[in-house]
Each structure stands twice: as structure tokens, then as C-alpha cells.
Amino acid sequence: MxxxxxxxxxxxxxxxxxxxxxxxxxxxxxxxxxxxxxxxxxxxxxxxxxxxxxxxxxxxxxxxxxTAPGTDYARFLFRRHRIVALVLSRYGLEPAEACREAKKIEQCISRDLTNRICTSLGHPMMSVCGEIEHDHSCCCPPENRKR
Known part of the structure; x- marks a missing residue:
């Protein structure tokens, strides 16, 4: 990945x-x-x-x-979506609205920016639209992940 x-x-x-x-x-x-x-x-x-x-x-x-790379990429896409939706929910959007709006803008968010946002949020494990999956290749070492 x-x-x-x-x-x-x-x-x-x-x-x-x-x-x-x-x-x-x-x-x-x-x-x-x-x-x-x-x-x-x-x-x-x-x-x-x-x-x-x-x-x-x-x-x-x-x-x-x-394929294995396809699975990794899909997991990244869900992680990015959920992080963007979480950010939007923190600005007052209801969960369904945050999810809809995240779909509109998530493709503009790079992997690097996704990792930076994740770090700034304290490596959250849950978003308004589901669990945020982390693995060894992202920015989140296990000891820093919030439950």
C-alpha cells in the first residue's frame, strides 16, 4: 500500500x-x-x-x-472516507450528512493528508459511518490508537 x-x-x-x-x-x-x-x-x-x-x-x-493490492486500496478508500466524514461531523453535520458530503470531497484528499488528519485527530478508531481500520502501513502505530 x-x-x-x-x-x-x-x-x-x-x-x-x-x-x-x-x-x-x-x-x-x-x-x-x-x-x-x-x-x-x-x-x-x-x-x-x-x-x-x-x-x-x-x-x-x-x-x-x-487482488491483494485491490483489497489494500479499498481499505484505504474506506479509511479516508471515514476520516473525512468524522472531520465533517465535528463541524456540526449529522452523521448521514457528513457521510454524503465526504463522498463529494474525499477524492481530493491524498493519502498523506489522510494520515496527517488521522494523526491530528489522535488516531480515532470509529467514525460516524463505521470503524476506521488501521494497519502497519498507515500513520497509526497500535499504541497511539484511540478506542
């Missing part, structure tokens, strides 16, 4: 990656298309690009599965 900056994928492709992560194992193109209300051909093209970047294994007519 060291090479991740946070801008490797477009916002839509990042949302696809997050959705696939949440679904687990193999996810069908038609399921992704239905979830995002887009044509399967649109999803197929995006998935091919994500696979080419090394984040997915794509088997035409069967579906997609995250």
Missing part, C-alpha cells in the same frame, strides 16, 4: 472498488451495474481499467474479485 496516493482511480471507479470489497468474493458485472444504476457495458469498461491497474481479477461472464 505504500505506493497508494489516493488518486489512482476516478471517483466512480473507486466506488466500484469499495462496493466489490463489501460484497466479498466474486461479484458479477450485472450486480454492480444494478447497484449503481448504469449499463453493464459501462461497468465492464471500468472494470477492465481497474483490472489493468492491478486491483481486480476480471473473468468475463463470471465476475470480478479483488
Amino acid at each position: 505504500q505506493g497508494i496516493t489516493g488518486s489512482e482511480l476516478t471517483p466512480r471507479k473507486a466506488e466500484y472498488l469499495k462496493y466489490i470489497y463489501l460484497q466479498g468474493d466474486v461479484v458479477k458485472t450485472t450486480d454492480i451495474a444494478a447497484h449503481f444504476s448504469v449499463a453493464p457495458s459501462t461497468v465492464t469498461k471500468a472494470l477492465a481499467d481497474i483490472a489493468k491497474a492491478g486491483y481486480l481479477e476480471h473473468s468475463p461472464y463470471h465476475g470480478v474479485r479483488l
Whole structure:
């Protein structure tokens, strides 16, 4: 995950990656298309690009599965989203509103800035929209993480 900056994928492709992560194992193109209300051909093209970047294994007519780098990237995307949502909630936004607004701006937040914000917040473990996952490659040594 060291090479991740946070801008490797477009916002839509990042949302696809997050959705696939949440679904687990193999996810069908038609399921992704239905979830995002887009044509399967649109999803197929995006998935091919994500696979080419090394984040997915794509088997035409069967579906997609995250690679190890894809799993790491999806975890980063969730961590960044939850940290941004937490910051917004501290400025008076209700949890659902903070989550919606975070989706609009999170792609502008680099990995480095995400780590700096995390550090400034005292390495929180929970956001308004879920647990904030930390690992060895982020800014949060286990002894500094708040419960």
C-alpha cells in the first residue's frame, strides 16, 4: 500500500472498488451495474481499467474479485472516507450528512493528508459511518490508537 496516493482511480471507479470489497468474493458485472444504476457495458469498461491497474481479477461472464493490492486500496478508500466524514461531523453535520458530503470531497484528499488528519485527530478508531481500520502501513502505530 505504500505506493497508494489516493488518486489512482476516478471517483466512480473507486466506488466500484469499495462496493466489490463489501460484497466479498466474486461479484458479477450485472450486480454492480444494478447497484449503481448504469449499463453493464459501462461497468465492464471500468472494470477492465481497474483490472489493468492491478486491483481486480476480471473473468468475463463470471465476475470480478479483488487482488491483494485491490483489497489494500479499498481499505484505504474506506479509511479516508471515514476520516473525512468524522472531520465533517465535528463541524456540526449529522452523521448521514457528513457521510454524503465526504463522498463529494474525499477524492481530493491524498493519502498523506489522510494520515496527517488521522494523526491530528489522535488516531480515532470509529467514525460516524463505521470503524476506521488501521494497519502497519498507515500513520497509526497500535499504541497511539484511540478506542
